[in-house]
Every structure is written in C-alpha cells, then in structure tokens.
Amino acid sequence: MPKLPWMREYSFVNAQSLNVFKHRELQRCLGKLDAKTMQSVHDAIRRWLAL
Secondary structure: OOOOOOOOOOOOOOHHHHHHOOHHHOOOOOOOOOHHHHHHHHHHHHHHHOO
16 A cells, blocks of 8 residues: 555555444544555455455
8 A cells, every 4th residue: 555645654454354343433534545546455355255
C-alpha cells in the first residue's frame, strides 16, 4: 500500500482479518484510498476467498 498522507507511517491491509472488526468498533474515517489501491485490496480479498 502506498504511503497515505494522513498516516505517520506506512500501513497495510490485512485482508484475512477484516471480519474481526464490528462496524461500531470503527470510530472514524481518516481518509479514502485511491481507486488503484482499493482495487488491490479487492483483488486480495477475492484471492483469499477463492472467488
């Protein structure tokens, strides 16, 4: 994942653990990912779920 302007450090998406967060545990949205990064996340989830 690219360096996000609103994060101090580089971050990552752990597609295998996305389901452990409940909606109410997410406190706020810090920003949005660009379309290319979101497509990479979607592709990773599809591979993980073998879709």
